[in-house]
Amino acid sequence: MKSQIINGKAKAAQMRLRAAEAATRLREDHGVICGLAVVLVGEDPASQVYVRNKSAQTREIGMNSFEHRLPADASEDELLELVATLNRDPAVDGILVQLPLPQHMNADRVVNAIAPHKDVDGFHISNVGLLGTGQRALVPCTPLGCMMMLREIHGDLSGLEAVVVGRSKIVGKPLAQLLMMANCTVTVAHSRTRDLPSVCRRADILIAAVGRAEIIRGDWVKPGASVIDVGINRVERDGQFRLVGDVNFNEAAAVAGAITPVPGGVGPMTIACLLVNTLTAAHRARNLPEPP
Numbered sequence: 134m135k136s137q138i139i140n141g142k143a144k145a146a147q148m149r150l151r152a153a154e155a156a157t158r159l160r161e162d163h164g165v166i167c168g169l170a171v172v173l174v175g176e177d178p179a180s181q182v183y184v185r186n187k188s189a190q191t192r193e194i195g196m197n198s199f200e201h202r203l204p205a206d207a208s209e210d211e212l213l214e215l216v217a218t219l220n221r222d223p224a225v226d227g228i229l230v231q232l233p234l235p236q237h238m239n240a241d242r243v244v245n246a247i248a249p250h251k252d253v254d255g256f257h258i259s260n261v262g263l264l265g266t267g268q269r270a271l272v273p274c275t276p277l278g279c280m281m282m283l284r285e286i287h288g289d290l291s292g293l294e295a296v297v298v299g300r301s302k303i304v305g306k307p308l309a310q311l312l313m314m315a316n317c318t319v320t321v322a323h324s325r326t327r328d329l330p331s332v333c334r335r336a337d338i339l340i341a342a343v344g345r346a347e348i349i350r351g352d353w354v355k356p357g358a359s360v361i362d363v364g365i366n367r368v369e370r371d372g373q374f375r376l377v378g379d380v381n382f383n384e385a386a387a388v389a390g391a392i393t394p395v396p397g398g399v400g401p402m403t404i405a406c407l408l409v410n411t412l413t414a415a416h417r418a419r420n421l422p423e424p425p
């Protein structure tokens with residue numbers, strides 16, 4: 134069997150085109166230039182790359198990008214003050230504080246200080262609660278991107294068995310909520326799950342959000358299943374560093390119906406969903422109908 138390789142890069146590019154059109158309409162019809170503020174504390178190299186990519190893509194689609202950098206030894210109060218200023222700023226529709234924060238800061242306190250209607254990461258306790266109770270929320274970007282890919286493959290997800298490996302608050306848990314809302318039968322597995330391979334083998338939709346290189350093997354995959362690999366792991370092979378997912382791609386691709394590669398699968402969708410969330414926030418704040 135030859136599985137369909139899901140091209141997240143191409144799908145994300147289409148989404149950015151649509152987002153650019155929506156940003157143009159917002160500007161031309163309502164005089165609003167949509168703005169995303171990204172806050173980076175410290176010098177973590179991976180975070181710097183993420184922030185640079187987010188800012189560049191925001192500008193590329195004609196939105197304003199406001200980048201704020203604080204030194205690693207900035208106090209939590211300084212960061213909270215910056216967040217409060219951004220909350221009040223009418224030019225800012227979305228606020229993202231890049232995680233992880235330095236040890237001396239309480240990430241929950243900082244995230245919960247963001248105005249919920251500007252919380253484009255969807256991590257604020259209000260958005261978590263709204264999503265958990267099936268109400269309109271700003272939804273975390275990575276799970277949102279996974280759902281878009283799954284809808285493209287399956288259309289209606291009703292009745293499908295979904296197994297999510299990982300229960301983090303940024304990926305596993307919100308994704309499980311979204312799959313439940315889409316009428317899947319959802320199992321959430323984690324580090325204490327017994328016999329993970331046989332749990333995975335039940336899945337019509339198998340999502341890996343673990344952070345362990347290639348932990349999911351080909352014989353854990355049900356023939357024909359859709360496999361979404363969220364993991365990003367940097368490994369050394371033959372003296373070279375490369376990125377691999379949580380799924381052993383070659384093994385799983387021989388069995389799956391559809392599979393996302395790493396890189397080029399879920400990753401690009403995440404930033405595209407951030408742009409979509411910022412546009413959504415800008416429309417909702419002005420009571421405008423949301424772009425399709």
Ligand code: NDP
Nearest residue numbers: 275299300301304323324342343344363364365399400403
């Ligand atoms: P976390 O470390 O927060 O969560 C990992 C989850 O995996 C936990 O629930 C943990 O279980 C579970 N787990 C760990 N080891 C095992 C195991 N051996 N068997 C079964 N379950 C296990 O990670 P994140 O959710 O933040 O990220 C997961 C991966 O996704 C990472 O590689 C990260 O880099 C990537 N990622 C990619 C994004 C993208 O845009 N593509 C965005 C965000 C993350 P327990 O709860 O019991 O500890």
